[in-house]
Amino acid sequence: MKIRFDKMTVAFKEVVAVNQLDLEIPEGELVCLLGPSGCGKSTTLFALAGLYKPTSGKILFNEQDVSGLPPEKRGIGLVFQNYALYAHMTVEQNILFPLENRRVPKDEARKRALKAAQLCKIDGLLKRKPSQLSGGQQQRVAIARALVKNPTILLLDEPLSNLDARLRIEMREEIRRIQQATKVTTIFVTHDQEEAMSISDRLVVMKDGVLQQSASPQDMYNHPANLFVAKFLGNPPINIVEGSVKGGKIYVADQHIADKEIRDCEHAYIGIRPEGFKIAETAEDKKRGFKVKIDYCEVLGRDTTLHFNLGGVPVRAIVISEGNIKSGDEVTIVVRRHCLHVFDGETEVAINE
């Protein structure tokens, strides 16, 4: 189901949890909702599920306004952040509950429940109560309970946060697999950008209830819309230094570090990804680049991390390990053009032209 938010605002008494959200999610995509804690991710999901009513604006499924539709009619499976399992029911009863409400025949319901349980690898725990399960197992029960309804939209609110690293990767691939198999439109809330980038078709980044950017992971990484998004994505994080742009030349502390065909800007933030640096080798590069003194360098097999100062800010660069750079050396460095991002000093919005 295609989902569209049309200037949706959700406000509680004092806080505006989601502010004028305009977002389109194409059918069958797996979308990751990213953002710092308290930015309105859960609220967005709840509004979508119908548990919260938007204060203003609309939510459209396949271009049809669903504002008046009660939650149970929206065909949504939701995995809550704190699972919200029925504590007094066994795992099996938990998974069966939505089917019983739908009056699915008993045999079929059992079959479906077992299938969902197998999918989530909890078929050995069917007779236990939630209190007898680990956090990760509870989470998987919640996922099974959401899946068993065959929802048209699946919402997952940080579904993997309690799993160990290995199970986490396994589960996220599992979710991806299930999503691709069922083609169910899925929104997946997470704090983990690596998780988000690896499985999603599209990333949506929010901050303080405001949508920052919505794009494919690679697109967002290469073209962050603003400083926040640039800093949010990438590991190790992007280097940010203050500088200025004059006549297509980028200066940091009066040093010309690179060229980019954009408008002038007196005060700008220059963002350079760690992998965006290159040691100048050719003569042309040497002419184009700038000299820095390496504070220290770590050689990690294939890559070498160089630490140096740029405009008074410590900067980290990852280059391929060759040659023999040592701490204290002075080298000429060139910035790869596509890894360089310039943001307006006041609005923090990316300057691209």
Next chain:
Amino acid sequence: MNDDGQMLIFGEEQTTGNEYSLPVEEIAPRSKTQDRYFFRNLKNYVVRTAKSFKYAAIKCFKTYTNFSAFVPNASRKVRAFGRFWRENANPLVFLSRLGEFWTDLTIWARKKHRFFDFYIWGAIFGLCCIVLGIIYDPLTMDYDSGKYIHISFVAKMKIPFFTCMAICLFGFVQTAFGVNNIYRKLINITRRYPITMALIEGIIAIGASLCFTIGKDDFWKSIMVPSIVFLILYVYVYLDCEVGLLSRFIFRKSDDGSNALAGNIKGFLYLTPALLPMIVFTFYPMINAILMGFVKFDKTFVFTDWSFLTFLNKVFTNDAFRKNNLTLQWFKDTLTDPGFYHSLITTVIIVLITVPISTGISVVIAVLMNSIKKFQGLYQTIYFLPYVTAMTAVTSVWRLILGENGILNLIINSSTNWLNSADPMFIIGSYEYLGIGSGGEYFGISKWAYQAYPQLIGFVIYSIWDGLAFKIVIFLTGLQGIDKQVYQAAQLDGSTRLRTFRKITLPLLAPIMLFITTTSMIGAFKTYTSTKSLFLNNPRFETIVFYMFKYIDGTKTAYDKASAVGVVLFIIIMSFTGIRMFLKNRKKEKNAPVQAKKVKGHKTGSAKQVARQGGGN
């Protein structure tokens, strides 16, 4: 520009090595937080104190107004109030409040401020205990002669009744509300170190009985001795915590080498003040009352001679006493008296009708009220008002409702007088059928048949209503404890409201349901004051407590016989409670899955489970 903090949270820390790391919390400078805690809790503490005393005051006031209804002579009211206050459960209520409050305080103190640890609070409370001991001493002034009479606390027949009920009620109330943390701890320790606990409790029990027996004629001695006993105990336990005197040898050290028990004994120590009034005002009188049921008072052993130690002394040394004064006759009498069965049937009818109905109604009202968003507080207050209103005021309104020209008759269009009617409505069973021996005329009713008067029905209606306030409030707190998201999940799962109520709300309320049904069952069994104030004189039905009071009413002094009835009532209540528990456990077992037991095995001893079981017992 320095964004390290943020980068740590959203960048590096979480993803390197693919390990999930807990969210980084902002930690404010230590001293500042502590200060904030201190002041916030100071406020809490004041509020709690106020609340604690407010409840005590409400109870006290209610008692007074109830009492004044029984005392026609207004000029004696004030004096009688003092006496009533002294002789009744008020010290118990008051002290239990105080104990509750004290436990809260120490829990808070221990958690937040090592400085305010129990050294200080212990000392303060010890002082308070002594002062209160002086005020509510076990001796009672005989107002006519101006002398102190010993043991009047036990002497009044109210004691077996109050104590039997109080012991159940008190335990439940305390576990449910205030001091459950400490109880949890106590249960934990008792499970692990039963012998030591028994020893300690034994010492306390001996101390408590000394409290009543040593210095029988000496007012000061009777206060000082127990105080000193407890003081010594206190000091010992304290020393043990600090340097590990006995416990070092008795208790194993925990795995990490620290003496885990020191903490536990401390926990137990925190409990003593809450336990102390319970022992003095509950356990000790109860034991006395039970023993008194087996005694026959006569010229050689008059009632005022009674004390625990004299009794024991006589039992072990005096043959004549054993022969003449030890008897099972009172029990035999009680169990063969049709009047007793009449009162038993009446009581059981009241219990079996009022408890389920008023529980059912209050659940529904609580659920409805919980779904109200606006003015919830106001509604709650309105519903809770009857609980804090004096019973006499409430019953006088009910007298208007149930009277001959009352609203009830207006509604159902009848002319029955629900308050004072001489014609029975229907007849249930007969004593012949039960095969019980002969007895006299009873309230003008033929001894062979149980006749229900309209009064009983009027009373049942009133009782149902009367129980609502408290139950609703308890259910509401239970409902508010259920995670809201569970309801949201149910809504998303397509569950209708009714189904959610049946399949989710009710099962999740089960522990509270157990608490409510059990306590209100106990309450219904001891029905007395409400009938007295509703019907003033002759309700034409008799509950067991009525039956008990017959022997000590006015000038009658058959405390021995009344004690026996009290014991029988106690056993009845206990067995009903036992049945209730049994049913509940059986249901649990039926639902419990096979694998569950395995898992439980390695979880035993976890505080939560112990508490749950403790709360249920």
